[in-house]
Amino acid sequence: MKNVTGLRCVICQKVYQPDEVLYVCPDHGNEGILEVEYDYEAIKSEIGDTLPDASEGMFAYRPFLPVADDIPAPPLVVGGTPLQEAPRLAQAAGVAELWLKDDGRNPTASLKDRASAIAIMKAQELGAEIVTTASTGNAAAALAGMAASVGQKTVIFVPASAPAAKIAQLLVYGATVLLVEGTYGDAFDLCLQASDKFGWYSRNTGYNPYMAEGKKTVTFELYAQLSQQRAADAPPVTHLFVSVGDGCIISGVHKGLRDLAATGFLPQVPQIVGVQAAGSAYLYDAWVNEEDVLTKPPIAANTVADSISAGLPRDRIKAMTAVRQTNGAFITVSDEQILAAIPALAQGSGVFAEPASAATYAGFLKAVQTGLIGPDARVALILTGSGLKDVTSAMKSVGQAVTIPPEITAVERIFNHL
Numbered sequence: 135m136k137n138v139t140g141l142r143c144v145i146c147q148k149v150y151q152p153d154e155v156l157y158v159c160p161d162h163g164n165e166g167i168l169e170v171e172y173d174y175e176a177i178k179s180e181i182g183d184t185l186p187d188a189s190e191g192m193f194a195y196r197p198f199l200p201v202a203d204d205i206p207a208p209p210l211v212v213g214g215t216p217l218q219e220a221p222r223l224a225q226a227a228g229v230a231e232l233w234l235k236d237d238g239r240n241p242t243a244s245l246k247d248r249a250s251a252i253a254i255m256k257a258q259e260l261g262a263e264i265v266t267t268a269s270t271g272n273a274a275a276a277l278a279g280m281a282a283s284v285g286q287k288t289v290i291f292v293p294a295s296a297p298a299a300k301i302a303q304l305l306v307y308g309a310t311v312l313l314v315e316g317t318y319g320d321a322f323d324l325c326l327q328a329s330d331k332f333g334w335y336s337r338n339t340g341y342n343p344y345m346a347e348g349k350k351t352v353t354f355e356l357y358a359q360l361s362q363q364r365a366a367d368a369p370p371v372t373h374l375f376v377s378v379g380d381g382c383i384i385s386g387v388h389k390g391l392r393d394l395a396a397t398g399f400l401p402q403v404p405q406i407v408g409v410q411a412a413g414s415a416y417l418y419d420a421w422v423n424e425e426d427v428l429t430k431p432p433i434a435a436n437t438v439a440d441s442i443s444a445g446l447p448r449d450r451i452k453a454m455t456a457v458r459q460t461n462g463a464f465i466t467v468s469d470e471q472i473l474a475a476i477p478a479l480a481q482g483s484g485v486f487a488e489p490a491s492a493a494t495y496a497g498f499l500k501a502v503q504t505g506l507i508g509p510d511a512r513v514a515l516i517l518t519g520s521g522l523k524d525v526t527s528a529m530k531s532v533g534q535a536v537t538i539p540p541e542i543t544a545v546e547r548i549f550n551h552l
Contacts, residue, residue, distance in 0.1 A: 177197045388460065414445070475492040
């Protein structure tokens, strides 16, 4: 970790050296989230004047990452996910540009692979026998997949209500899966207790400070790809939309922007818009009502978008900072809007997104409809997971297929009717 200068507590601003603390600021318990700080001059001298090519994956940006040089990256290629322009969707919404960063194309089909790759490397640095996490599905699958690629043992705590497809991924990868009869928060707390009691390395987001560092690489790739795919004199992107549950992805996206700005690679800081499900709107409510997220009590979260269902977002301080420091906003969408966004996004771009990912597109549409963004907006959506993660929800969003006998007259009848 040659470029890391310290770990700063987001509450008291005290700075620790990496060998002083493992996860959080000891003065604030589990709420004392730490942020990794870097020597940006050293990073810039190592990288040069051009951002590395995103097609090389997230470890093309290794000088920006808090991992030791002698620890190899997992063999699964993480990152390098496509960025595509969506002109038909942009025209239909009435904005200048719309770009889709499809992180459902990662090895285990979600952005969470970026954090899990770092978790495995940090566990190897420490010589940990077992790595653990609590998750509604995607983070767990990402950890299990990365761990399987290097032969690392994992224990996963998942709410018993998690989609079957996500649980199947964990079992296929060989993880020990504990289905917790309770909420994600219950699984999270139990995971922390087990990690402390048994000495397991914790991958939990909003607790392990290095997870956002993996997730920020989606921002590096986005800007490297924009520089390649847009004209050199094109106006900068004005808005980034991110779906928000625990808050670690939006905080990682923001950290990526700050890293790029500090090294001179960011022409203009975009506004970050965090999209929450209406049934899990902790951060939206806190933002609208100007509440202190450190003292605001948990809510009862309930949404079809399980990946962004969080009664108490664990990375809420940094998530709120991401929106406020970029003059952005939080916005909510209903489950009905989320489900409707799945086929709308797919049919307008070819990208099949799970509910938590489609929520980003639903939030973008609502932002247009409510005037939060205007016709000059140039927007990028961070799409976090594949629709194959939750086929049951996808089926709710579309009509039924038509069953017919193997006869051409049956086909003719169908199309005559249409």
